[in-house]
């Protein structure tokens with residue numbers, strides 16, 4: 617059952633999603649159409665949601681013995697790759713929409729939103745590119761260390777979200793909840 621799910625989720629996240637995003641990007645690439653709806657923003661929201669799910673899954677699976685959390689932990693690689701594609705299209709489409717070419721678009725206090733996004737995107741790209749068995753073999757122990765940066769990225773993306781939305785509370789709430797869950801899991805608390 618698990619292998620069956622994993623196989624189809626892999627096909628979707630490695631092949632179907634990027635192809636779908638290429639198609640949708642063409643449809644939404646015209647500036648007028650992009651400005652009229654929040655397609656680009658929605659891609660970022662889904663990407664962030666997947667990162668939240670990925671980092672929450674581990675402590676939740678340690679605290680609760682529910683199967684769903686174990687499944688998510690097992691599928692983190694596929695979910696991570698899907699998050700990478702969504703972030704890549706979100707970032708690149710905004711770079712094109714707002715002409716963010718050149719380093720000057722990412723420095724200075726007016727560009728905090730873009731700088732945080734870029735740092736997040738570079739990080740997710742590193743993880744996305746190394747989310748395969750060959751990289752696991754080549755990097756050995758370093759692979760685990762590298763993939764721990766997902767926790768740093770999680771906070772970088774929360775900060776990007778704060779600047780984008782102009783509201784602090786939701787991101788701070790999610791951040792605190794994560795720290796609290798990690799702490800509870802680390803203390804060895806087991807419920808259900």
Ligand code: HEM
Pocket residue numbers: 654657658660661662663664667703706707708710711716729730732733734735736737740773776777780781
């Ligand atoms: C170079 C990289 C990036 C650029 C240039 C960029 C740009 C933007 C811009 C301009 C917005 C504001 C949209 C608006 O409200 O009008 C935004 C919002 C957002 N971004 Fe990014 N971003 C980047 C990377 C990322 C990454 C890597 C993630 C997540 C993994 C992400 C997640 C989000 C989210 C969740 C929002 C708020 C959603 C919304 O406004 O609907 N972004 N980004």
